[in-house]
Amino acid sequence: MSKRNRIFIAVLLIYAAGTAFLLYRVLADLDPRYRESAEESLVETSQLVAALVEQDVRDGAIDVARLDPLFRSLYARKFEAKIFSVTKRRVEVRVAVTDGTGRVLYDSLGRATGSDYSRWRDVALALRGEYGARSTLDVEGDPATAVMYVSAPVRWQERIVGAVSVGKPVQSFGQFVEDARRKTIYVGVFSAIAVLVLAFIMSVWLVRPFGLIADYVRYVRAQPRISLPGMGRRALGVIGAAYEEMRDALAGRNYVADYVQTLTHEVKSPLSAIRGAAELLQEAGMPPGERQKFLANIMREAGRIQEMVDRMMELTALETRRALEHVATVPLNPLLEEAVAAAGDAGAQRDVTVRLEAGDEASVEGDAFLVRRAFSNLLDNAIDFSPSGGEVTVTLARQGRKAVVQVRDRGPGIPEYAVDKVFEKFYSLARPHSRKKSTGLGLSFVREIASLHHGRIDLANAEGGGAVATLTLPLAPA
Incomplete structure (x- = not known):
């Protein structure tokens, strides 16, 4: 087991022990708090009954004649009180009245009349004019039969002539304690x-970066010499890989569903064209010229679907990469010369000139094949939007620690409504010369390549007309 896991488990055990101790203290404190609340109510009840009994004191003698019918009526009352989750249906309070010596004159339950209560703590203290309380078991050895008693003195002409002891079974409020517990x-x-x-979820988010840092430290130790730029790029690569993992985890099915829905929408149009042409070809007596026209439509639309699928597979392969597999120092000037030469042939078919103005020498760290593909996509896009007889200009310049490649056309530029959408998958504008759209994946492909090389791609309208694509990549260390 790794140190990280041991620390994580230790933290969880400490939390569990702390939570258990807190619960134990809270649960242990519930019963005393409920008893204190019940005792406070009994104090008031005992004072009330004592005041009532004092109304029947004659010449220092307590008359309890009217207590018996009062409590008989009280115990016979029918009611149903819903107190939160507990229903109360009968009166459980009990009262005992003693004379000045502690002898019981009246017991509401009829059990202890004539008994000597002077030995009970609550009565003894009340007869001395002090506050007295006790808890006594109705059945010896059975804690569930405990009864709380509170006593109050009965006075006549400033002299204590007896005591009133009011009791309440603990079980009557014990159900509240159990419910709260x-x-x-x-x-x-x-x-x-x-x-x-x-904590487990947070460990995935928090412990993971510490693991990445540990991996990075091991990488640094393994290096024969320290290169600060290389270490920086390595650190950025580790952070970028973690971000990509997080993005994939968060996007999940929605990311795939969006892909499928968009691709289905884009394929629907060429499939409809192919189906329409195929239905027309089934008609008898069609002239050979018309037949060739519809066959050409089928081939063109099928080719469009094939191109879309191929581009989609390439783009998906790029998006699933965490980092470049083969990194080397890539001189940009030779790659631009190759891309411009290849694009010149395609531009010549529409009398579009492609010209390279590479003023600076620059190299980047990355994949030469992918960088060449990015240049080719930008040039193809610029040629498509260039008018017949127009010109596409390619420049390379160094700006600080970055290499900046710009591809400019002299076309109509980007409509205002499309400025924020040009890098969206499957979004495409109609070409000025053919009024047809492309797959809409070329610029998304370039954006992924730029991201893998820690660069960026921008497309904006240029001064004087046309559009300019700017690909910015970090320079390789000297």
């Missing part, structure tokens, strides 16, 4: 699980 456990467990899941 259950909910607290649920919330704690669910929170712990949620945090663990979040």
